[in-house]
Amino acid sequence: MIAEEVSRVVEKHADRRGALISVLEEVQQKYGYLSPEALQAVAEKSRRSLVDVYSVATFYRAFTLTPRGKHHLCACVGTACHVRGAPNVVQELKTQLQVEPGETTPDREFTFETVNCLGACALGPMVTVDGRYNSNVSTAKVRRILDKARMGTQGEEPASDERNFPITVSCPKCHQSLMDASTPIDGHPSIHLETPMNGSRGWVRLSSLYGSHNCKSQAEIPLDSIAPLHCTHCSEELHGAGLCPECGSPMAVMLIEDAGILQLCTRRGCNGHALDLNEPEIAGRPSTRTAG
Amino acid sequence: MITLKINGLNVTVEEGTTVLEAAKFLGFPIPTLCHMEGLSPYGACRLCVVEIGESPKSRLVSSCTYPAEAGLIVRTSSARVVKARKMVIELLLGTCPQSKVIQDLASEHGVRQQRFRQEHEDCILCGLCVRMCSEQMMAHAIGFRGRGEHRSLGTPFDVKSEVCRLCGGCIYVCPACQLRCTYNQPEKAICGGCGNLEPPCVEKPQFDDMMCYMTPCVACEIKKD
Ligand code: FES
Numbered sequence: 001m002i003a004e005e006v007s008r009v010v011e012k013h014a015d016r017r018g019a020l021i022s023v024l025e026e027v028q029q030k031y032g033y034l035s036p037e038a039l040q041a042v043a044e045k046s047r048r049s050l051v052d053v054y055s056v057a058t059f060y061r062a063f064t065l066t067p068r069g070k071h072h073l074c075a076c077v078g079t080a081c082h083v084r085g086a087p088n089v090v091q092e093l094k095t096q097l098q099v100e101p102g103e104t105t106p107d108r109e110f111t112f113e114t115v116n117c118l119g120a121c122a123l124g125p126m127v128t129v130d131g132r133y134n135s136n137v138s139t140a141k142v143r144r145i146l147d148k149a150r151m152g153t154q155g156e157e158p159a160s161d162e163r164n165f166p167i168t169v170s171c172p173k174c175h176q177s178l179m180d181a182s183t184p185i186d187g188h189p190s191i192h193l194e195t196p197m198n199g200s201r202g203w204v205r206l207s208s209l210y211g212s213h214n215c216k217s218q219a220e221i222p223l224d225s226i227a228p229l230h231c232t233h234c235s236e237e238l239h240g241a242g243l244c245p246e247c248g249s250p251m252a253v254m255l256i257e258d259a260g261i262l263q264l265c266t267r268r269g270c271n272g273h274a275l276d277l278n279e280p281e282i283a284g285r286p287s288t289r290t291a292g
Numbered sequence: 293m294i295t296l297k298i299n300g301l302n303v304t305v306e307e308g309t310t311v312l313e314a315a316k317f318l319g320f321p322i323p324t325l326c327h328m329e330g331l332s333p334y335g336a337c338r339l340c341v342v343e344i345g346e347s348p349k350s351r352l353v354s355s356c357t358y359p360a361e362a363g364l365i366v367r368t369s370s371a372r373v374v375k376a377r378k379m380v381i382e383l384l385l386g387t388c389p390q391s392k393v394i395q396d397l398a399s400e401h402g403v404r405q406q407r408f409r410q411e412h413e414d415c416i417l418c419g420l421c422v423r424m425c426s427e428q429m430m431a432h433a434i435g436f437r438g439r440g441e442h443r444s445l446g447t448p449f450d451v452k453s454e455v456c457r458l459c460g461g462c463i464y465v466c467p468a469c470q471l472r473c474t475y476n477q478p479e480k481a482i483c484g485g486c487g488n489l490e491p492p493c494v495e496k497p498q499f500d501d502m503m504c505y506m507t508p509c510v511a512c513e514i515k516k517d
């Protein structure tokens with residue numbers, strides 16, 4: 001399976017010389033890390049020797065050969081942060097997580113790394129969690145940061161992010177509303193859909209906040225599997241046109257009330273979607289086709 | 293054809309010739325370590341430094357990688373070059389003092405002291421074995437891994453390579469020859485080709501099957517902790 005995926009990626013970059021880094025980046029994005037099998041496959045498909053692929057993969061910090069944790073914790077140990085007490089923070093993180101920098105906790109919750117500057121020296125010591133910055137971190141703050149991270153998106157509700165806005169959608173076939181106010185997600189009515197699950201139909205509820213990827217489902221949908229989405233009223237599949245701009249999986253389609261079409265990727269774990277708006281000024285969003 | 297001036301002598305060479313080759317043609321000795329005929333130039337050891345250009349704008353370059361240019365003025369043993377060369381040797385000595393090749397270089401160039409902390413590294417990362425393996429043996433079994441401080445040499449994932457034919461070419465060219473000597477971890481050995489050579493350290497426990505060709509093996513004498 002890896003081999004097929006990899007050969008698809010390699011072929012995509014086939015016409016470019018020196019595309020190895022792009023290929024590895026894409027493979028890593030897909031699997032979260034570069035497994036020995038993946039590297040072997042890259043070497044075979046791109047007709048390079050494994051040695052070369054391996055040395056590139058181990059050279060760049062961006063590549064990791066071990067699986068990463070759910071959350072990525074990065075403590076700055078640059079000069080400015082150092083004089084502001086970064087070593088203590090790192091020590092505290094080490095004792096709390098019980099791992100050394102560069103390692104992942106055994107429960108796969110955290111990957112802990114140190115970095116030499118995060119570009120926010122005046123606010124040091126800096127610790128980023130999943131790309132979000134925590135400034136003036138002291139040893140006392142460490143526990144809180146970890147707890148917040150465990151709670152997801154650093155405890156910050158997607159709802160409080162002003163870039164996210166709620167949408168109301170309906171089925172493109174029967175035009176009935178798909179909104180479900182009884183089970184709110186992110187504080188807004190969720191989008192209620194069905195998907196085949198263990199032989200029968202199970203429910204899926206998606207956040208109606210554009211920009212939030214929170215969802216709930218009756219049973220866990222395995223990562224990377226395709227979950228075709230059906231309308232709860234007419235049971236029709238919400239067949240989208242085209243494929244996901246990010247991973248090439250089939251898309252599901254929904255109508256946004258009076259505004260246009262929303263397409264989203266049906267692959268679990270992929271956040272690809274596209275928005276087709278009739279009226280550009282809707283909700284103050286820029287017009288058509290925002291992918292990503 | 294290109295004409296350049298080496299130590300005051302004009303020499304005409306073909307385009308693409310390196311300064312090192314041109315100097316050799318004239319008979320000026322330039323010490324090298326990571327350079328070997330038949331392998332692509334790599335420029336890792338910096339032992340082959342020469343001075344090019346006129347002072348005060350002259351600069352040091354590695355002659356094994358520097359292509360000859362028309363009108364280039366080269367000095368192969370100016371005071372600056374000699375000083376730099378000695379420093380390189382001293383640094384190499386600090387990294388891998390047990391290497392016979394480096395010791396010889398030191399004595400040849402009158403390096404009598406070594407002011408750096410001794411590292412006893414196995415490998416000076418000259419890349420000779422990598423190039424030997426890929427360019428002459430066409431095996432591509434070993435390569436560099438990691439970067440900076442963590443740069444090391446070996447097979448991917450440290451497992452015995454499937455493409456390695458145990459030719460021993462890597463040991464043959466290695467100026468340190470301790471990387472391939474795995475002492476008491478035969479399972480980690482890259483090629484084991486040294487097993488065909490004179491076995492110097494058979495008495496060592498668990499070491500009947502792997503040994504290096506140095507007699508006696510200098511690396512084995514050094515206690516690793
Ligand atoms: S030194 Fe820490 S952000 Fe620059």
Ligand code: FES
Nearest residue numbers: 326335337338356
């Ligand atoms: S011989 Fe030129 S750099 Fe090593």
